[in-house]
Amino acid sequence: MLSLKKHYENGNGIRVSTLGHYVDVGGLQLWIDVLNATLEHDLAPVSGIDYLFLTLCGTLSNAGISGQTFLYGPQISNVLEMDVVTGNGDFLTCYKDSNSELFYAVLGGLGQFGIITRARIVLTKAPKRVKWVRMLYSDFSIFSRDQEHLISIKGLEFLEGSLIMDYSPANNWRFSFFTPYNESQISPLLKKHGILYYLDMVKYYEDEAINSVNKEVEKLPEELNYIPGFAFMKDPNYVDFPNRVQTGEITLKLKGLWDVPHPWLNLFVPKSHIMDFNDGVFVDTIHRQKITKGPILVYPTTKIKWDDRMFAVTPNEDIFYCVRLLHSSSFDDWQYLDNQNNAILEFCNRAGIKMKQYLPHYKSKEDWIKHFGSKWNTFKERKAQFDPRKILSSEQKNFNSV
Numbered sequence: 001m002l003s004l005k006k007h008y009e010n011g012n013g014i015r016v017s018t019l020g021h022y023v024d025v026g027g028l029q030l031w032i033d034v035l036n037a038t039l040e041h042d043l044a045p046v047s048g049i050d051y052l053f054l055t056l057c058g059t060l061s062n063a064g065i066s067g068q069t070f071l072y073g074p075q076i077s078n079v080l081e082m083d084v085v086t087g088n089g090d091f092l093t094c095y096k097d098s099n100s101e102l103f104y105a106v107l108g109g110l111g112q113f114g115i116i117t118r119a120r121i122v123l124t125k126a127p128k129r130v131k132w133v134r135m136l137y138s139d140f141s142i143f144s145r146d147q148e149h150l151i152s153i154k155g156l157e158f159l160e161g162s163l164i165m166d167y168s169p170a171n172n173w174r175f176s177f178f179t180p181y182n183e184s185q186i187s188p189l190l191k192k193h194g195i196l197y198y199l200d201m202v203k204y205y206e207d208e209a210i211n212s213v214n215k216e217v218e219k220l221p222e223e224l225n226y227i228p229g230f231a232f233m234k235d236p237n238y239v240d241f242p243n244r245v246q247t248g249e250i251t252l253k254l255k256g257l258w259d260v261p262h263p264w265l266n267l268f269v270p271k272s273h274i275m276d277f278n279d280g281v282f283v284d285t286i287h288r289q290k291i292t293k294g295p296i297l298v299y300p301t302t303k304i305k306w307d308d309r310m311f312a313v314t315p316n317e318d319i320f321y322c323v324r325l326l327h328s329s330s331f332d333d334w335q336y337l338d339n340q341n342n343a344i345l346e347f348c349n350r351a352g353i354k355m356k357q358y359l360p361h362y363k364s365k366e367d368w369i370k371h372f373g374s375k376w377n378t379f380k381e382r383k384a385q386f387d388p389r390k391i392l393s394s395e396q397k398n399f400n401s402v
């Protein structure tokens with residue numbers, strides 16, 4: 001993708017339209033550079049991801065999810081148009097009303113139909129500040145009920161959630177939110193319960209709105225049932241929030257712990273089965289076997305902002321949970337985490353949990369057919385239409401026999 005650089009006049013391939021509230025981005029660009037370029041105009045992409053040192057087109061080929069997805073949809077729902085080189089060698093501009101089959105195929109299309117060389121992304125006014133509140137729970141049903149309540153009310157811009165286990169520190173590498181004093185408060189609770197859950201809710205605001213925001217945020221916990229006394233607040237500048245994971249990355253790189261195997265498992269779990277998932281996976285598999293090597297995220301999102309014409313696949317329920325097991329390992333001990341991931345998938349099958357993999361990875365054609373479900377036939381047709389010789393993203397070998 002780097003060879004595209006010379007084709008952009010300003011060298012960086014990022015052009016912000018302040019009038020249109022959009023940004024045109026070259027396919028090679030990283031989200032961090034997009035954010036920095038748009039912030040110069042007090043604008044920002046509406047829908048983000050948690051880690052910004054990823055290419056725009058890498059995430060658009062999947063979905064691009066974070067705690068903002070419930071409000072604005074995944075990143076693929078916030079693309080206005082794209083330039084794409086198809087597997088046939090055609091260079092096409094596509095949007096909803098022109099070359100729409102290509103537009104919907106490429107977004108969430110796992111790189112199977114074309115190379116995106118430019119995408120036009122929706123922007124919004126960048127806020128100045130962020131109220132970030134973290135609340136602790138010992139009961140998963142109360143935790144998930146509060147999370148679902150928060151995504152149903154107006155006013156929040158971001159909601160995620162995580163697990164803490166009694167055998168690992170309360171902070172993980174992604175962000176040191178808890179102070180050492182907070183950690184000492186949490187420690188006895190962890191000993192008592194074994195697992196705690198926390199939600200992160202975020203509200204954006206302008207400097208002059210500080211008083212009203214404080215009142216609003218102070219009122220919110222009245223509706224929630226977190227463990228009394230265990231709500232923690234931060235108030236960073238907006239610019240420090242979207243890129244909050246970078247400090248953790250730098251620390252891991254310094255320790256030589258970044259470029260290591262990452263046996264991740266990312267799942268979309270339907271709301272109707274999230275309690276079974278907690279019991280069978282978080283409690284009975286991960287906590288019981290004491291196998292965690294990284295952050296575990298769990299937060300609800302809504303299906304309404306996903307466009308079913310795209311190939312990103314979600315469960316068939318209005319609300320589903322993003323469950324993200326973000327493990328790291330050393331080069332010689334990844335296998336047990338892989339085994340655990342497989343055991344989790346098997347558990348879901350046995351328990352009838354109709355989850356979908358995000359960042360899917362399958363070895364057999366049958367599994368891909370199951371994954372895409374009713375979208376499979378269209379997937380096959382688009383592959384024949386745009387990449388008949390199957391030259392794109394051929395590392396996903398399973399598609400060779402499509």
Ligand SMILES: Cc1cc2nc3c(=O)[nH]c(=O)nc-3n(C[C@H](O)[C@H](O)[C@H](O)COP(=O)(O)OP(=O)(O)OC[C@H]3O[C@@H](n4cnc5c(N)ncnc54)[C@H](O)[C@@H]3O)c2cc1C
Nearest residue numbers: 027049050051054055057058061064065110111115116393
């Ligand atoms: C540390 C880390 C944190 C992450 N956090 C998140 C997160 O918060 N939210 C989230 O949704 N995802 C997250 N991801 C997953 C991420 O969305 C995917 O791994 C994505 O593929 C990464 O993009 P990349 O820049 O690494 O792409 P690459 O590894 O370069 O590409 C991945 C695939 O995308 C396709 N592709 C890449 N470029 C193009 C193009 N120009 N045109 C067409 N297809 C293309 C190809 O199929 C390619 O094989 C994270 C990944 C990492 C490593």
